[in-house]
Amino acid sequence: MTEIYHAALMALAKSAHGHGRLAVRDATATLDNPLCGDRVTIDVAIAGGRVDRVTQEVKGCALCQASASAIGAAAPGQEIEGLRVVAAALRAFLQTRAPLPEAAWSALAAFAPVAERKSRHDCVLLPFDALLRAIDAALARAAGA
Amino acid sequence: MSFDPARLRAEFPILARTVHGQSLHYLDNGATAQMPRAVLERIVRHESESRANVLRGVHALAEAATEAFEAARATLARYIGAGNADEVVFTNGTTSAINLVAHGFGNNLAAGDEVVVSALEHHSNIVPWQMLRDRRGVVLKVLPVTAEGRIDMTALERVIGPRCRLVAITHCSNVTGAITDVGRIAAAARAVGAALLLDGAQVVPHGPVDVAALGADFYAFSGHKMYGPNGIGVLWGRRERLAAMAPLLGGGEMIRSVSFAETTYADAPHRFEAGTPPIAQAVGMAAAAEWILAQDREGWAAHERRLTGRILDGLALRDGVRVIGPLGLQGRAPVVSFAVAGAHPHDICEVLDQSHGVALRGGHHCAQPLMELLGVSGTTRASLGPYNDDGDVDALLRGLDHALQLLRR
Ligand SMILES: Cc1ncc(COP(=O)(O)O)c(C=O)c1O
Numbered sequence: 001m002t003e004i005y006h007a008a009l010m011a012l013a014k015s016a017h018g019h020g021r022l023a024v025r026d027a028t029a030t031l032d033n034p035l036c037g038d039r040v041t042i043d044v045a046i047a048g049g050r051v052d053r054v055t056q057e058v059k060g061c062a063l064c065q066a067s068a069s070a071i072g073a074a075a076p077g078q079e080i081e082g083l084r085v086v087a088a089a090l091r092a093f094l095q096t097r098a099p100l101p102e103a104a105w106s107a108l109a110a111f112a113p114v115a116e117r118k119s120r121h122d123c124v125l126l127p128f129d130a131l132l133r134a135i136d137a138a139l140a141r142a143a144g145a
Numbered sequence: 146m147s148f149d150p151a152r153l154r155a156e157f158p159i160l161a162r163t164v165h166g167q168s169l170h171y172l173d174n175g176a177t178a179q180m181p182r183a184v185l186e187r188i189v190r191h192e193s194e195s196r197a198n199v200l201r202g203v204h205a206l207a208e209a210a211t212e213a214f215e216a217a218r219a220t221l222a223r224y225i226g227a228g229n230a231d232e233v234v235f236t237n238g239t240t241s242a243i244n245l246v247a248h249g250f251g252n253n254l255a256a257g258d259e260v261v262v263s264a265l266e267h268h269s270n271i272v273p274w275q276m277l278r279d280r281r282g283v284v285l286k287v288l289p290v291t292a293e294g295r296i297d298m299t300a301l302e303r304v305i306g307p308r309c310r311l312v313a314i315t316h317c318s319n320v321t322g323a324i325t326d327v328g329r330i331a332a333a334a335r336a337v338g339a340a341l342l343l344d345g346a347q348v349v350p351h352g353p354v355d356v357a358a359l360g361a362d363f364y365a366f367s368g369h370k371m372y373g374p375n376g377i378g379v380l381w382g383r384r385e386r387l388a389a390m391a392p393l394l395g396g397g398e399m400i401r402s403v404s405f406a407e408t409t410y411a412d413a414p415h416r417f418e419a420g421t422p423p424i425a426q427a428v429g430m431a432a433a434a435e436w437i438l439a440q441d442r443e444g445w446a447a448h449e450r451r452l453t454g455r456i457l458d459g460l461a462l463r464d465g466v467r468v469i470g471p472l473g474l475q476g477r478a479p480v481v482s483f484a485v486a487g488a489h490p491h492d493i494c495e496v497l498d499q500s501h502g503v504a505l506r507g508g509h510h511c512a513q514p515l516m517e518l519l520g521v522s523g524t525t526r527a528s529l530g531p532y533n534d535d536g537d538v539d540a541l542l543r544g545l546d547h548a549l550q551l552l553r554r
Contacts, residue, residue, distance in 0.1 A: 005552060010554055037523050039522075060489060060522070061490075061492045062489060120495065
Protein backbone atom coordinates (compact mmCIF):
# COMPACT_ATOMS: atom_id res chain seq x y z
CA MET A 1 0.00 0.00 0.00
CA THR A 2 2.39 2.63 1.23
CA GLU A 3 5.49 0.48 0.95
CA ILE A 4 7.31 3.28 -0.85
CA TYR A 5 7.98 4.81 2.55
CA HIS A 6 9.46 1.75 4.22
CA ALA A 7 11.86 2.10 7.12
CA ALA A 8 15.07 1.80 5.09
CA LEU A 9 14.02 4.52 2.70
CA MET A 10 12.98 6.89 5.46
CA ALA A 11 16.24 6.17 7.30
CA LEU A 12 18.23 6.93 4.17
CA ALA A 13 16.33 10.21 3.74
CA LYS A 14 16.72 11.22 7.36
CA SER A 15 20.44 10.44 7.52
CA ALA A 16 21.03 13.06 4.80
CA HIS A 17 24.54 11.89 3.95
CA GLY A 18 26.66 14.63 2.48
CA HIS A 19 24.19 17.36 3.36
CA GLY A 20 25.55 20.89 3.00
CA ARG A 21 27.72 22.88 0.63
CA LEU A 22 31.37 22.56 -0.36
CA ALA A 23 33.37 25.64 0.50
CA VAL A 24 35.91 24.72 -2.16
CA ARG A 25 34.32 23.15 -5.21
CA ASP A 26 34.81 22.76 -8.94
CA ALA A 27 31.17 23.11 -9.85
CA THR A 28 27.61 23.36 -8.62
CA ALA A 29 24.41 22.27 -10.27
CA THR A 30 20.91 23.16 -9.15
CA LEU A 31 17.96 21.40 -10.73
CA ASP A 32 14.24 21.88 -10.22
CA ASN A 33 11.40 19.51 -10.72
CA PRO A 34 8.78 21.77 -12.29
CA LEU A 35 6.00 19.40 -11.29
CA CYS A 36 6.44 19.80 -7.56
CA GLY A 37 8.93 22.62 -7.17
CA ASP A 38 11.53 20.34 -5.64
CA ARG A 39 15.06 21.69 -5.84
CA VAL A 40 18.38 19.88 -5.57
CA THR A 41 21.79 21.49 -5.35
CA ILE A 42 24.90 19.36 -5.77
CA ASP A 43 28.46 20.59 -5.28
CA VAL A 44 31.38 18.54 -6.57
CA ALA A 45 35.14 18.62 -6.39
CA ILE A 46 36.85 16.29 -8.89
CA ALA A 47 40.36 14.92 -9.09
CA GLY A 48 41.96 12.56 -11.60
CA GLY A 49 38.79 11.23 -13.22
CA ARG A 50 37.11 10.72 -9.88
CA VAL A 51 34.65 12.62 -7.78
CA ASP A 52 36.67 13.64 -4.77
CA ARG A 53 33.97 15.25 -2.64
CA VAL A 54 30.19 15.78 -3.05
CA THR A 55 27.59 17.62 -1.05
CA GLN A 56 23.85 17.84 -1.53
CA GLU A 57 21.05 20.11 -0.47
CA VAL A 58 17.44 19.16 -1.13
CA LYS A 59 14.24 21.08 -0.78
CA GLY A 60 11.93 18.28 -1.63
CA CYS A 61 10.17 15.05 -0.85
CA ALA A 62 11.44 12.01 1.01
CA LEU A 63 12.29 10.21 -2.24
CA CYS A 64 14.41 13.10 -3.45
CA GLN A 65 16.09 13.40 -0.06
CA ALA A 66 16.84 9.68 0.06
CA SER A 67 18.30 9.71 -3.43
CA ALA A 68 20.53 12.69 -2.65
CA SER A 69 21.54 11.03 0.59
CA ALA A 70 22.56 7.88 -1.33
CA ILE A 71 24.76 10.07 -3.51
CA GLY A 72 26.28 11.76 -0.47
CA ALA A 73 27.10 8.37 1.01
CA ALA A 74 28.42 6.53 -2.02
CA ALA A 75 29.65 8.97 -4.65
CA PRO A 76 32.80 10.39 -2.99
CA GLY A 77 35.86 8.66 -4.35
CA GLN A 78 34.00 7.01 -7.23
CA GLU A 79 35.13 7.16 -10.84
CA ILE A 80 33.19 9.61 -12.94
CA GLU A 81 32.48 7.10 -15.69
CA GLY A 82 31.23 4.67 -13.06
CA LEU A 83 28.79 7.27 -11.74
CA ARG A 84 27.34 7.70 -15.21
CA VAL A 85 26.74 3.98 -15.31
CA VAL A 86 25.05 4.06 -11.90
CA ALA A 87 22.75 6.93 -12.91
CA ALA A 88 21.72 5.08 -16.07
CA ALA A 89 21.24 1.86 -14.12
CA LEU A 90 19.00 3.58 -11.58
CA ARG A 91 16.84 4.91 -14.39
CA ALA A 92 16.60 1.44 -15.91
CA PHE A 93 15.91 -0.04 -12.47
CA LEU A 94 12.87 2.24 -12.08
CA GLN A 95 11.65 1.96 -15.65
CA THR A 96 12.27 -1.69 -16.43
CA ARG A 97 13.39 -3.19 -13.12
CA ALA A 98 16.82 -3.90 -14.57
CA PRO A 99 19.31 -5.01 -11.92
CA LEU A 100 21.22 -2.44 -9.90
CA PRO A 101 24.99 -2.13 -10.17
CA GLU A 102 27.75 -2.83 -7.73
CA ALA A 103 27.62 -3.18 -3.99
CA ALA A 104 28.54 0.41 -3.17
CA TRP A 105 25.08 1.39 -4.40
CA SER A 106 23.04 -1.33 -2.73
CA ALA A 107 21.11 1.39 -0.86
CA LEU A 108 19.37 2.20 -4.14
CA ALA A 109 17.38 -1.00 -3.74
CA ALA A 110 15.26 1.04 -1.33
CA PHE A 111 13.65 2.62 -4.40
CA ALA A 112 12.27 -0.68 -5.71
CA PRO A 113 8.61 0.13 -4.79
CA VAL A 114 8.89 3.46 -6.64
CA ALA A 115 9.12 1.58 -9.95
CA GLU A 116 5.32 1.22 -9.78
CA ARG A 117 4.82 4.97 -9.41
CA LYS A 118 5.88 6.54 -12.66
CA SER A 119 4.90 10.02 -11.49
CA ARG A 120 7.55 9.77 -8.76
CA HIS A 121 10.50 8.52 -10.84
CA ASP A 122 11.75 12.05 -11.36
CA CYS A 123 11.87 12.62 -7.60
CA VAL A 124 14.47 9.85 -7.38
CA LEU A 125 16.35 10.74 -10.55
CA LEU A 126 16.62 14.49 -10.00
CA PRO A 127 19.66 14.31 -7.65
CA PHE A 128 21.48 12.03 -10.09
CA ASP A 129 20.72 14.37 -12.96
CA ALA A 130 22.10 17.23 -10.85
CA LEU A 131 25.19 15.19 -9.97
CA LEU A 132 25.97 14.49 -13.63
CA ARG A 133 25.35 18.09 -14.53
CA ALA A 134 27.74 19.26 -11.80
CA ILE A 135 30.35 16.76 -12.94
CA ASP A 136 30.07 17.88 -16.56
CA ALA A 137 30.43 21.50 -15.49
CA ALA A 138 33.50 20.61 -13.44
CA LEU A 139 35.02 18.71 -16.38
CA ALA A 140 34.30 21.62 -18.74
CA ARG A 141 35.93 23.98 -16.31
CA ALA A 142 38.98 21.72 -15.98
CA ALA A 143 39.25 21.47 -19.78
CA GLY A 144 39.02 25.24 -20.15
CA ALA A 145 41.52 25.96 -17.42
CA MET B 146 -35.40 21.36 -2.84
CA SER B 147 -33.30 20.56 0.17
CA PHE B 148 -29.66 19.75 0.03
CA ASP B 149 -28.79 16.10 0.20
CA PRO B 150 -25.13 15.27 -0.39
CA ALA B 151 -25.87 11.56 -0.76
CA ARG B 152 -28.34 12.20 -3.56
CA LEU B 153 -25.95 14.62 -5.17
CA ARG B 154 -23.09 12.16 -4.88
CA ALA B 155 -25.13 9.58 -6.76
CA GLU B 156 -25.28 11.95 -9.72
CA PHE B 157 -21.51 11.60 -10.23
CA PRO B 158 -20.68 8.21 -11.76
CA ILE B 159 -16.95 8.56 -11.13
CA LEU B 160 -17.44 8.78 -7.37
CA ALA B 161 -18.55 5.16 -7.36
CA ARG B 162 -15.17 3.90 -8.46
CA THR B 163 -12.45 2.64 -6.19
CA VAL B 164 -8.77 3.51 -6.14
CA HIS B 165 -6.14 1.12 -4.84
CA GLY B 166 -8.99 -1.08 -3.67
CA GLN B 167 -10.66 1.62 -1.56
CA SER B 168 -13.52 4.04 -2.01
CA LEU B 169 -12.49 7.22 -3.75
CA HIS B 170 -12.39 10.34 -1.60
CA TYR B 171 -12.03 13.08 -4.18
CA LEU B 172 -10.74 16.25 -2.54
CA ASP B 173 -9.00 17.81 -5.53
CA ASN B 174 -11.94 19.78 -6.86
CA GLY B 175 -9.90 22.97 -7.05
CA ALA B 176 -7.78 21.34 -9.75
CA THR B 177 -10.64 19.72 -11.63
CA ALA B 178 -14.14 19.00 -10.41
CA GLN B 179 -16.07 15.93 -11.54
CA MET B 180 -18.98 15.97 -13.97
CA PRO B 181 -22.54 15.01 -13.01
CA ARG B 182 -24.57 12.71 -15.19
CA ALA B 183 -26.63 15.67 -16.47
CA VAL B 184 -23.51 17.20 -18.00
CA LEU B 185 -22.12 13.92 -19.31
CA GLU B 186 -25.45 13.10 -20.93
CA ARG B 187 -25.80 16.55 -22.43
CA ILE B 188 -22.40 16.16 -24.10
CA VAL B 189 -23.22 12.72 -25.43
CA ARG B 190 -26.59 13.94 -26.67
CA HIS B 191 -25.00 16.88 -28.46
CA GLU B 192 -22.40 14.66 -30.13
CA SER B 193 -25.02 12.04 -30.98
CA GLU B 194 -27.64 14.38 -32.37
CA SER B 195 -26.16 17.74 -33.32
CA ARG B 196 -22.48 17.25 -34.10
CA ALA B 197 -21.34 19.58 -36.87
CA ASN B 198 -19.15 22.60 -37.31
CA VAL B 199 -20.57 25.93 -36.23
CA LEU B 200 -21.16 29.24 -38.00
CA ARG B 201 -20.44 27.92 -41.47
CA GLY B 202 -23.02 25.44 -42.67
CA VAL B 203 -26.67 25.70 -43.58
CA HIS B 204 -27.64 22.06 -43.25
CA ALA B 205 -29.76 20.88 -40.35
CA LEU B 206 -26.93 19.61 -38.17
CA ALA B 207 -24.86 22.73 -38.70
CA GLU B 208 -27.78 24.85 -37.67
CA ALA B 209 -28.45 22.72 -34.61
CA ALA B 210 -24.80 22.84 -33.58
CA THR B 211 -24.59 26.60 -34.07
CA GLU B 212 -27.78 27.08 -32.11
CA ALA B 213 -26.51 24.91 -29.24
CA PHE B 214 -23.17 26.71 -29.22
CA GLU B 215 -24.74 30.16 -29.11
CA ALA B 216 -27.31 29.04 -26.54
CA ALA B 217 -24.39 27.87 -24.37
CA ARG B 218 -22.89 31.33 -24.68
CA ALA B 219 -26.16 32.90 -23.58
CA THR B 220 -26.45 30.56 -20.60
CA LEU B 221 -22.95 31.38 -19.42
CA ALA B 222 -23.60 35.09 -19.93
CA ARG B 223 -26.58 34.78 -17.60
CA TYR B 224 -24.52 32.78 -15.12
CA ILE B 225 -22.08 35.64 -14.66
CA GLY B 226 -24.56 38.48 -15.03
CA ALA B 227 -23.19 39.69 -18.35
CA GLY B 228 -25.45 42.19 -20.05
CA ASN B 229 -24.92 40.67 -23.44
CA ALA B 230 -23.93 37.24 -24.74
CA ASP B 231 -21.60 38.92 -27.25
CA GLU B 232 -19.38 39.77 -24.30
CA VAL B 233 -18.74 36.08 -23.66
CA VAL B 234 -15.74 34.74 -25.58
CA PHE B 235 -15.13 31.01 -25.55
CA THR B 236 -11.52 30.10 -24.84
CA ASN B 237 -9.72 26.92 -23.85
CA GLY B 238 -9.83 27.92 -20.20
CA THR B 239 -8.78 30.56 -17.73
CA THR B 240 -5.19 30.53 -18.92
CA SER B 241 -6.03 31.24 -22.54
CA ALA B 242 -8.60 33.84 -21.46
CA ILE B 243 -5.96 35.78 -19.55
CA ASN B 244 -3.47 35.42 -22.38
CA LEU B 245 -6.07 36.83 -24.74
CA VAL B 246 -6.30 39.97 -22.60
CA ALA B 247 -2.54 40.18 -22.16
CA HIS B 248 -2.28 40.23 -25.94
CA GLY B 249 -5.32 42.25 -27.02
CA PHE B 250 -5.48 44.75 -24.17
CA GLY B 251 -1.79 44.57 -23.37
CA ASN B 252 -0.62 45.46 -26.84
CA ASN B 253 -2.44 48.78 -26.58
CA LEU B 254 -0.24 49.71 -23.61
CA ALA B 255 2.89 51.81 -23.80
CA ALA B 256 6.27 51.37 -22.16
CA GLY B 257 6.05 52.57 -18.58
CA ASP B 258 2.35 51.76 -18.24
CA GLU B 259 1.70 49.56 -15.25
CA VAL B 260 -0.10 46.27 -14.74
CA VAL B 261 -0.81 45.29 -11.13
CA VAL B 262 -1.20 41.69 -10.02
CA SER B 263 -1.11 40.23 -6.51
CA ALA B 264 1.29 37.84 -4.85
CA LEU B 265 -1.56 35.33 -4.63
CA GLU B 266 -1.80 34.76 -8.35
CA HIS B 267 -1.75 31.48 -10.20
CA HIS B 268 1.08 31.38 -12.75
CA SER B 269 -1.55 31.86 -15.45
CA ASN B 270 -2.10 35.39 -14.12
CA ILE B 271 1.61 36.15 -13.78
CA VAL B 272 3.45 34.76 -16.77
CA PRO B 273 1.30 36.41 -19.50
CA TRP B 274 2.02 39.80 -17.88
CA GLN B 275 5.73 39.06 -17.69
CA MET B 276 5.65 38.20 -21.38
CA LEU B 277 3.86 41.51 -22.00
CA ARG B 278 6.47 43.32 -19.91
CA ASP B 279 9.23 41.80 -22.02
CA ARG B 280 7.37 42.64 -25.23
CA ARG B 281 6.31 46.20 -24.52
CA GLY B 282 8.22 47.53 -21.54
CA VAL B 283 5.13 47.54 -19.36
CA VAL B 284 5.92 47.63 -15.63
CA LEU B 285 4.57 44.75 -13.54
CA LYS B 286 3.72 45.62 -9.94
CA VAL B 287 2.64 43.24 -7.20
CA LEU B 288 0.13 43.71 -4.39
CA PRO B 289 1.49 42.02 -1.26
CA VAL B 290 -0.41 39.47 0.81
CA THR B 291 -1.10 39.33 4.53
CA ALA B 292 0.03 36.53 6.82
CA GLU B 293 -3.47 35.08 6.39
CA GLY B 294 -2.94 34.74 2.68
CA ARG B 295 -5.19 37.59 1.60
CA ILE B 296 -4.40 40.54 -0.62
CA ASP B 297 -3.08 43.30 1.62
CA MET B 298 -5.62 46.07 1.19
CA THR B 299 -3.45 48.60 2.99
CA ALA B 300 -1.14 48.54 -0.03
CA LEU B 301 -3.75 49.42 -2.64
CA GLU B 302 -3.04 53.13 -2.84
CA ARG B 303 0.69 52.66 -2.84
CA VAL B 304 0.74 50.03 -5.59
CA ILE B 305 -2.13 51.13 -7.82
CA GLY B 306 -0.80 54.45 -9.07
CA PRO B 307 -1.56 56.90 -11.89
CA ARG B 308 0.31 54.86 -14.53
CA CYS B 309 -1.70 51.75 -13.73
CA ARG B 310 -3.72 50.61 -16.74
CA LEU B 311 -4.88 47.21 -15.52
CA VAL B 312 -5.35 45.45 -12.21
CA ALA B 313 -5.38 41.68 -12.80
CA ILE B 314 -6.11 39.71 -9.65
CA THR B 315 -7.63 36.49 -8.52
CA HIS B 316 -11.19 36.54 -7.26
CA CYS B 317 -10.23 33.65 -4.99
CA SER B 318 -6.85 32.11 -4.27
CA ASN B 319 -6.43 28.52 -5.38
CA VAL B 320 -3.91 28.09 -2.55
CA THR B 321 -5.26 29.89 0.51
CA GLY B 322 -8.93 29.84 -0.44
CA ALA B 323 -9.16 33.54 0.43
CA ILE B 324 -11.94 35.30 -1.46
CA THR B 325 -10.88 38.73 -2.58
CA ASP B 326 -12.76 41.79 -1.37
CA VAL B 327 -13.20 42.97 -4.94
CA GLY B 328 -15.12 46.14 -4.14
CA ARG B 329 -12.14 47.91 -2.63
CA ILE B 330 -9.83 46.88 -5.42
CA ALA B 331 -12.33 47.87 -8.09
CA ALA B 332 -12.62 51.29 -6.48
CA ALA B 333 -8.84 51.69 -6.37
CA ALA B 334 -8.58 50.70 -10.04
CA ARG B 335 -11.41 53.01 -11.03
CA ALA B 336 -9.81 55.90 -9.16
CA VAL B 337 -6.83 55.82 -11.52
CA GLY B 338 -8.80 54.85 -14.63
CA ALA B 339 -7.40 51.32 -14.74
CA ALA B 340 -9.31 48.29 -16.00
CA LEU B 341 -9.97 45.33 -13.70
CA LEU B 342 -9.48 41.69 -14.65
CA LEU B 343 -10.67 39.01 -12.24
CA ASP B 344 -9.50 35.41 -12.36
CA GLY B 345 -12.71 33.68 -11.37
CA ALA B 346 -11.51 30.09 -11.83
CA GLN B 347 -12.04 29.23 -8.14
CA VAL B 348 -15.25 31.22 -7.65
CA VAL B 349 -17.70 30.18 -10.38
CA PRO B 350 -17.70 26.53 -9.23
CA HIS B 351 -19.47 27.69 -6.08
CA GLY B 352 -22.25 29.58 -7.77
CA PRO B 353 -23.09 32.36 -10.20
CA VAL B 354 -21.41 35.77 -10.04
CA ASP B 355 -22.39 39.25 -11.14
CA VAL B 356 -19.60 40.79 -13.16
CA ALA B 357 -21.35 44.14 -13.37
CA ALA B 358 -21.80 44.39 -9.61
CA LEU B 359 -18.18 43.37 -9.11
CA GLY B 360 -17.06 46.31 -11.20
CA ALA B 361 -14.91 44.13 -13.43
CA ASP B 362 -13.88 44.76 -17.02
CA PHE B 363 -12.73 41.20 -17.67
CA TYR B 364 -13.64 37.93 -15.99
CA ALA B 365 -11.91 34.63 -16.75
CA PHE B 366 -12.93 31.10 -15.77
CA SER B 367 -12.69 27.43 -16.78
CA GLY B 368 -15.29 24.76 -17.46
CA HIS B 369 -13.47 21.88 -15.82
CA LYS B 370 -13.48 23.42 -12.36
CA MET B 371 -17.24 24.07 -12.45
CA TYR B 372 -18.38 20.49 -13.06
CA GLY B 373 -18.04 20.84 -16.82
CA PRO B 374 -15.59 19.56 -19.43
CA ASN B 375 -11.98 20.60 -19.85
CA GLY B 376 -10.67 22.35 -22.94
CA ILE B 377 -13.26 25.11 -22.55
CA GLY B 378 -13.41 28.37 -20.64
CA VAL B 379 -14.70 31.88 -20.89
CA LEU B 380 -13.32 35.35 -21.15
CA TRP B 381 -16.01 37.86 -20.39
CA GLY B 382 -15.12 41.42 -21.34
CA ARG B 383 -17.07 44.64 -21.40
CA ARG B 384 -18.18 45.29 -24.95
CA GLU B 385 -16.05 48.42 -25.39
CA ARG B 386 -13.02 46.67 -23.93
CA LEU B 387 -13.35 43.74 -26.33
CA ALA B 388 -13.95 46.09 -29.25
CA ALA B 389 -10.60 47.76 -28.59
CA MET B 390 -8.70 44.46 -28.59
CA ALA B 391 -6.87 42.89 -31.51
CA PRO B 392 -7.35 39.14 -31.93
CA LEU B 393 -4.59 36.76 -30.86
CA LEU B 394 -5.22 34.03 -33.41
CA GLY B 395 -6.11 34.53 -37.05
CA GLY B 396 -8.05 32.04 -39.16
CA GLY B 397 -11.52 30.90 -40.01
CA GLU B 398 -14.64 32.09 -38.25
CA MET B 399 -13.04 35.26 -36.92
CA ILE B 400 -13.14 37.33 -40.11
CA ARG B 401 -15.57 39.56 -41.90
CA SER B 402 -13.80 39.38 -45.25
CA VAL B 403 -10.42 38.18 -46.43
CA SER B 404 -8.40 39.21 -49.46
CA PHE B 405 -4.65 39.14 -49.91
CA ALA B 406 -4.62 42.92 -49.70
CA GLU B 407 -6.67 43.21 -46.54
CA THR B 408 -8.64 41.24 -43.99
CA THR B 409 -11.26 42.69 -41.73
CA TYR B 410 -12.23 41.01 -38.51
CA ALA B 411 -15.56 39.99 -37.17
CA ASP B 412 -16.86 41.68 -34.03
CA ALA B 413 -16.50 40.13 -30.59
CA PRO B 414 -16.93 37.41 -29.59
CA HIS B 415 -16.20 35.62 -32.87
CA ARG B 416 -13.17 37.80 -33.54
CA PHE B 417 -11.45 35.96 -30.72
CA GLU B 418 -12.60 32.48 -31.66
CA ALA B 419 -10.52 31.61 -34.71
CA GLY B 420 -10.89 28.06 -35.95
CA THR B 421 -13.37 25.39 -34.97
CA PRO B 422 -14.15 25.96 -31.29
CA PRO B 423 -14.62 23.22 -28.66
CA ILE B 424 -18.35 22.95 -29.36
CA ALA B 425 -19.49 20.02 -27.27
CA GLN B 426 -17.33 21.36 -24.45
CA ALA B 427 -19.12 24.71 -24.61
CA VAL B 428 -22.46 22.92 -24.55
CA GLY B 429 -21.25 20.85 -21.58
CA MET B 430 -19.97 23.90 -19.73
CA ALA B 431 -23.35 25.58 -20.08
CA ALA B 432 -25.05 22.38 -18.90
CA ALA B 433 -22.80 22.50 -15.84
CA ALA B 434 -23.84 26.09 -15.13
CA GLU B 435 -27.49 25.07 -15.43
CA TRP B 436 -26.87 22.13 -13.14
CA ILE B 437 -25.33 24.39 -10.49
CA LEU B 438 -28.23 26.82 -10.76
CA ALA B 439 -30.71 23.99 -10.22
CA GLN B 440 -29.18 23.00 -6.86
CA ASP B 441 -30.11 24.24 -3.42
CA ARG B 442 -27.10 26.51 -3.33
CA GLU B 443 -27.66 27.74 0.19
CA GLY B 444 -27.69 24.18 1.43
CA TRP B 445 -24.67 23.44 -0.73
CA ALA B 446 -22.71 26.39 0.68
CA ALA B 447 -23.64 25.54 4.27
CA HIS B 448 -22.60 21.93 3.71
CA GLU B 449 -19.23 22.90 2.25
CA ARG B 450 -18.70 25.43 5.02
CA ARG B 451 -19.36 22.83 7.70
CA LEU B 452 -16.94 20.36 6.13
CA THR B 453 -14.32 23.11 5.71
CA GLY B 454 -14.70 23.89 9.41
CA ARG B 455 -14.19 20.22 10.25
CA ILE B 456 -11.00 20.15 8.20
CA LEU B 457 -9.68 23.38 9.75
CA ASP B 458 -10.45 22.07 13.25
CA GLY B 459 -8.88 18.71 12.49
CA LEU B 460 -5.71 20.30 11.18
CA ALA B 461 -5.49 22.65 14.19
CA LEU B 462 -5.44 19.61 16.50
CA ARG B 463 -2.43 18.04 14.82
CA ASP B 464 1.11 18.88 15.87
CA GLY B 465 3.31 20.61 13.34
CA VAL B 466 0.46 21.18 10.90
CA ARG B 467 -0.01 24.77 9.81
CA VAL B 468 -2.93 26.05 7.76
CA ILE B 469 -1.75 28.28 4.93
CA GLY B 470 -4.63 30.70 4.57
CA PRO B 471 -7.45 32.13 6.65
CA LEU B 472 -8.11 30.17 9.83
CA GLY B 473 -11.77 31.12 9.92
CA LEU B 474 -14.69 30.47 7.62
CA GLN B 475 -15.37 34.07 6.66
CA GLY B 476 -14.45 35.15 3.14
CA ARG B 477 -12.99 31.84 2.15
CA ALA B 478 -13.78 29.15 -0.35
CA PRO B 479 -13.76 25.47 0.68
CA VAL B 480 -10.10 25.21 -0.25
CA VAL B 481 -7.70 24.38 2.58
CA SER B 482 -3.94 24.35 2.20
CA PHE B 483 -1.58 23.22 4.91
CA ALA B 484 2.09 22.67 5.54
CA VAL B 485 3.44 19.88 7.71
CA ALA B 486 6.74 20.18 9.53
CA GLY B 487 8.99 17.32 8.52
CA ALA B 488 6.85 15.97 5.70
CA HIS B 489 6.72 16.98 2.06
CA PRO B 490 3.35 17.58 0.34
CA HIS B 491 3.99 15.00 -2.34
CA ASP B 492 4.80 12.34 0.19
CA ILE B 493 1.64 13.19 2.11
CA CYS B 494 -0.46 13.06 -1.06
CA GLU B 495 1.10 9.76 -2.06
CA VAL B 496 0.37 8.16 1.29
CA LEU B 497 -3.19 9.45 1.43
CA ASP B 498 -3.88 8.25 -2.09
CA GLN B 499 -2.37 4.83 -1.60
CA SER B 500 -3.56 4.08 1.89
CA HIS B 501 -6.92 5.87 2.09
CA GLY B 502 -8.01 6.59 -1.48
CA VAL B 503 -7.90 10.33 -0.81
CA ALA B 504 -7.13 12.52 -3.83
CA LEU B 505 -5.34 15.72 -2.76
CA ARG B 506 -3.09 18.16 -4.49
CA GLY B 507 0.42 18.76 -3.23
CA GLY B 508 3.12 21.11 -4.41
CA HIS B 509 3.34 24.74 -5.38
CA HIS B 510 -0.12 24.90 -7.00
CA CYS B 511 1.26 26.97 -9.87
CA ALA B 512 1.91 29.76 -7.38
CA GLN B 513 5.63 29.60 -6.77
CA PRO B 514 6.01 33.31 -5.86
CA LEU B 515 3.39 32.84 -3.13
CA MET B 516 5.15 29.73 -1.79
CA GLU B 517 8.38 31.65 -1.57
CA LEU B 518 6.66 34.48 0.24
CA LEU B 519 4.97 32.16 2.72
CA GLY B 520 8.25 30.40 3.35
CA VAL B 521 7.10 26.95 2.26
CA SER B 522 8.26 24.85 -0.67
CA GLY B 523 4.73 23.69 -1.23
CA THR B 524 1.49 22.87 0.50
CA THR B 525 -0.98 20.02 0.65
CA ARG B 526 -4.44 21.12 -0.44
CA ALA B 527 -7.90 19.72 0.09
CA SER B 528 -10.59 21.40 -2.01
CA LEU B 529 -14.22 20.50 -1.65
CA GLY B 530 -17.21 20.11 -3.87
CA PRO B 531 -20.85 19.66 -2.88
CA TYR B 532 -20.60 15.87 -3.20
CA ASN B 533 -17.96 15.59 -0.52
CA ASP B 534 -19.20 14.30 2.80
CA ASP B 535 -18.12 13.52 6.34
CA GLY B 536 -16.66 10.24 5.14
CA ASP B 537 -14.26 12.16 2.91
CA VAL B 538 -13.18 14.41 5.78
CA ASP B 539 -12.76 11.39 8.07
CA ALA B 540 -10.59 9.67 5.46
CA LEU B 541 -8.52 12.83 5.05
CA LEU B 542 -7.83 13.20 8.76
CA ARG B 543 -7.25 9.50 9.35
CA GLY B 544 -4.99 9.33 6.32
CA LEU B 545 -3.08 12.36 7.50
CA ASP B 546 -2.39 10.72 10.85
CA HIS B 547 -1.14 7.65 9.03
CA ALA B 548 1.07 9.79 6.78
CA LEU B 549 2.50 11.71 9.72
CA GLN B 550 3.34 8.48 11.47
CA LEU B 551 5.02 7.08 8.40
CA LEU B 552 6.86 10.18 7.22
CA ARG B 553 7.98 11.67 10.49
CA ARG B 554 9.51 8.56 11.99
C1 LIG C 1 -7.02 30.62 -9.59
C2 LIG C 1 -6.72 29.89 -10.86
N1 LIG C 1 -6.42 30.58 -11.96
C3 LIG C 1 -6.15 29.99 -13.13
C4 LIG C 1 -6.13 28.62 -13.24
C5 LIG C 1 -5.80 28.02 -14.57
O1 LIG C 1 -6.92 27.42 -15.11
P1 LIG C 1 -6.81 26.54 -16.44
O2 LIG C 1 -5.70 25.57 -16.22
O3 LIG C 1 -8.14 25.89 -16.55
O4 LIG C 1 -6.51 27.46 -17.57
C6 LIG C 1 -6.42 27.86 -12.13
C7 LIG C 1 -6.40 26.39 -12.22
O5 LIG C 1 -5.57 25.70 -11.72
C8 LIG C 1 -6.71 28.50 -10.90
O6 LIG C 1 -6.98 27.80 -9.81
